[in-house]
Amino acid sequence: MADTRSQSDRDLQDAVITYLADATLRRAPVPGLPLSSEQARRAGRFARFLARRYYRDRLARSFRYSPRFAAAAETLVDTPAFDAFLDDCVLGSAAAAERVGDMATAFLEPLPAPGPWWSDLLQYERLFFLQTATTETVSPAEFPRPAASARCRQFSWNLPALLPELKTGQPAAGRLPQEVILLFSRTPQGRIYVVEVDDSTAAVFRAADARLSPRQVAEAVSLPAELVQRTLVALVRIGALVTSS
Amino acid sequence: MPAMVQGRLSIGAFYNPHLAQALLQAGSAVDHLSMADPPGPDDAAFPAIRDRFPLLLHDYLGQLSDPLSEHALARARHLQDIYRGPWVAEHFQCLHTQDGARTLDYVFPPLYTEEFLSRFSANACVLRDAVDAPLVMENIPGFFALDYAQMTEAEFLRRFLDQTGCGLLLDLPHIWLAAHYSGRNAREYLADFPLDKVVELHVAGVEQDRDLEGPWIAPTPPTQEILDLALWVAERAPGLRAVTFDAFAPSLTAEVLLRSVEATRSAFGL
DSSP states (O other): OTTTTOOOOOHHHOOOHHHHHHHHTTTSSSOOSSHHHHHHHHHHHHHHHHHHHHHHHHHHHHOOSSTTTTGGGGGGGSHHHHHHHTOOOOOTOOOHHHHHHHHHHHHHHHHHOTTTTTHHHHHHHHHHHHHHTTTOOOOSSSSSSOOOOEHHHHHHHSSHHHHHHHHTTOOOOOOOOOOOEEEEOOOOOOEEEEEEEEEHHHHHHHHSSSSSOOOHHHHHHTOOHHHHHHHHHHHTTTSOOOOOO | OOOSSSOOHHHHHHHHEHHHHHHTTTTTTTOOOOEESSSTTTTTTTHHHHHHHOOEOOOOOOTTTOOHHHHHHHHHHHHHHHHEEEEEEEEOOOBBBSSSSSSOOOOOOOOOSHHHHHHHHHHHHHHHHHTTTTTEEOOOOOOOOOOTOOSSSSHHHHHHHHOOEEEEEEEEEEEEHHHTTTTTTTTHHHSOOOGGGHHHHHHOEEEETTTEEEEESSSSSOOOOHHHHHHHHHHTTOOOEEEEEEETTTOHHHHHHHHHHHHHHHTTOO
C-alpha cells in the first residue's frame, strides 16, 4: 500500500487516511506504513471512533423528522449490529452509506407507524442520508453516468409538501396521498439537492449509464434530443450525473 | 458591527444556533462568538446575533496541506465579509486525500515533516491574503504516532509561525489529550511551544470514549485542570486576546454553555 522510500510525505499522509478509512485494510498486518504493531492497534481504535462519530453525525443530520415520532436514528450506532459494521466498513463509501441507511430504516420501520406516510418518510430520510454520508466519487466518463450517491425514487406521499407539517410533530390528518418522483443528489462542493422531477427527467437519469451518448439516451427514452441534452446538463449541474465532457 | 473588548481578555463561546435566544438574553455574560458554520438560511436570530456580538471566523475553510481552490478562497472571503472579526482561524490538519475520495471528517494532524511545513506555510499565506485579515492556526492532537516525523509538534508550529507571521490558537483540551496520550504532563508538553504567539485559547471538557478506551474532547464544561492550564498559559502569552469555550453540538444546553463561560470568566478573575 505505501512505499515510504519513494513517495512524498503528502502521499504517505493519503495512505494513512485511506488506512484509517478502510477497515478491510486494517485486517492484515500493517501494509507498508511506518506503524509499530502497538501504534497500529491504536490507529484501529481511532478509526472505529472516527467511523462511529461520522455515522452518528450523518444519521442525526439526515433523519431529522422521524425522531418526532420514534427513536432517533443515530442511536443505531450504539448497537451491537453497528459494532459489526465497523469491522468492515469503508468510511464515506456509497456501499457503507447504503448499509447504514438500510440498518436505520430496518431499525425504525417496525415501530408503530404514526401515519400512512411513515414508510415514505423513512425512505426520504434514507436517501437524504446517502447524500450526507457518501464522499466516494465515481470517475467521470465521456458520457454521463450517475454520481455515487444520486438516487431517483417514486413516493406515494408528497414529502416536500408534508415535511413542514411533520416538523411540528402534528401532520394534518386530512392530507391525502399524492405521488411524486424525487431526485436526491450532492454536488462535489457538498450541496445537497432534493428535487421533484417529471417522468421524462427520471427516465433520462435512469438511462444515463456512461455507455450511451446523449443521442442514444434520447433514443432509449423516446424523447427529443434537444430536451434530453438540456436535461443532462441540468442533472450534471446538481451533481446527479457526472461526465468528463 | 461590535468590536472585541479592549483592555481585557474577551471571554466567549461558539455560536450554537439552537441557543441563539439564550445568548441574546445572556446580557454581557458572553463577549464574543466563534462561528463554526455559516448562518443557516432559516436562522432568523442571526441578524440580531451579528448586531450584538463580535464574531470570529472559525469555519472549515480548507486544509492547508493543499492549495485552496478559488471556490474555497471566495467562500472564506465571503464569510469574513459577513463576520469582520479581528482574525480568522484554521487548523493544523490534513484529513482528506488529495483526490477527495477519502476523508476522515474530523481533526487529524499532518505528518510533522519539512514537506508539510512548506506546504502549510505557502497555503496559509494565500488564505491570509485572500481574507485580508490576520490568520491564527489551531493545534490538533494525534491519537497514534507514525515512525516518520522529522520534528516535534512544537517545532513544527514554531517554525510555521516564524515563517508566516501567523498567530497561534492554542486549544487546551487538544494539548491535554496530546500530552495524556504521550504519557506527559500538559505543562511539560507545552515547554517548547511558541506561547508568545498565542492570540486565542480554547477551553472545554473531556470525557471517556469507549472506542478510544480513553478520554477525548467533549462539549462539556472545562475541567479545573484545563482552566488552571489556561491561566498558566496566559501568564506566558502577552498577545492573548480571547478565550473561547469550544463546544458546538445539538445536545449542548444553554445552561452548560453559560456555566462554562462563567467558569472561564471567574478563572481569569473577570
